[in-house]
Amino acid sequence: RARTPAALAAGSTVSGLLAYVFFALSTRTLGADAAAPVSVLWTYWSFSAAALTFPLQHWIARSVAAHEGEGSVRNAIRRVAGWVVVTALVVGGLSWLTRGQLFHRDDVWFPLLVVVVTIGSGFIGVVRGSLSARRQFTSVAAALVAENAVRCLAAVVLIVTDVHSSLAFGACLAFGALAGFLWPSALRFSKQQSRATTESAMRFISGAAGGQLIGQAVLTGGPVVLALSGGSPAQVTALFAALALFRAPYTIAIGLVSALTGRLTRLVVAGHTRALRLFRLGTWGVTASALVGAALVGAGLGPWLLRFIFGPEVRLDGYPSMLVALGSTFALANLVVTVSVMAHSRSGVIARSWVVGVLAGAAVFVLVRTDDTLIETCWAFLAAEAVAFVVLAAEDYRSGLTLEHGRSATVVVSADARHPRSSSA
DSSP states (O other): OOHHHHHHHHHHHHHHHHHHHHHHHHHHHHOTTTTHHHHHHHHHHHHHIIIIIHHHHHHHHHHHHHHTBSHHHHHHHHHHHHHHHHHHHHHHHHHHHTHHHHHSOOSSHHHHHHHHHHHHHHHHHHHHHHHHHTTOHHHHHHHHHHHHHHHHHHHHHHHHTTOOOHHHHHHHHHGGGGGGGGOGGGGOOOSOBSSOOOOOHHHHHHHHHHHHHHHHHHHHOHHHHHHHTTOOHHHHHHHHHHHHHHTHHHHHHHHHGGGHHHHHHHHHHHTOHHHHHHHHHHHHHHHHHHHHHHHHHHHHTHHHHHHHHHOTTOOOOHHHHHHHHHHHHHHHHHHHHHHHHHHTTOTHHHHHHHHHHHHHHHHHHHHOOOSOHHHHHHHHHHHHHHHHHHHHHHHHHHHHHHHHHHHHHHHHHHHHHHOHHHHHO
């Protein structure tokens, strides 16, 4: 039990670092202008990972744990793969129509790379999900690292061979998912299944995908909102740096929750309501404590950390730094509660919760008027994350109550069956 979270945390950390190493290699080799299409592709990759990799991974882990076998995944995987391919073609077509604005190029190559990135995100989600379902968490950690390691190695080869092509670096990014073929057994699912299922795989995946996509936009979209609202370039850079800094625990947790989905699902299936209640209360308690720590660190150390890591020109006062730290803490809590909601097979409420959160953030951005657009943007970010947490936590609590009531009814029916005379009396 100690080795699993350590391996997953290490894998997530190294993978995140390698992702930034690849981006740094690209920009330093190509220059700011030539690297622009790679930057756009890199941004799209983060969204496709949220919309496809995360939902597919946790759908497989939950399905295998809930149905005690891989049969349901085997039966649905072709339909899911077809859905991923169609999605890739649609997004690729849209990127081709807007290729001039997105990539500042008139050819078809980067839109094709968008298609490859989309399919690769789905593919790597299947690999990680299969490994997670089989509790091969060391392999999950290795898969996290391998994907970005392949990208970095390919970029190094381009640099050594003196290739200065944005298309070549974009291809390195797009084909990094080929690292999943290092685990070929993860692509084969057995027919075994002990529990029947009536759940819709597409409904589960689409609900989780919609929620994660909106959540990713909230988590990373602050600089765009600030720029569109008239923020200065220095403010946009400072907000981007603050979000990157305080998002570090979230990046690590993305790998850690690989082990959580199956475990919580097994508790749900077995009806261990007390353990689930303790987990839920523990999540709320840790979140409350973490918010206090985030406020202190954000207001006190945040401005200094930003200057130390990103350079003396990146400056953010303690107040907005604190708001970003609090919002990032809620983002981490939302990730954990999202996994718990998925374990109860209620992924549809994830998207609805994030819609409510976004509406709350938009309302705060419009209604809270200050002399600083940066402060307004930070408050909107915090409001969206906090309201999404409240709604998700309420849905998780409701799922727990439904499970407890269902278990109580089952116990009563079983008792009546054993003592029919006393029951009729």
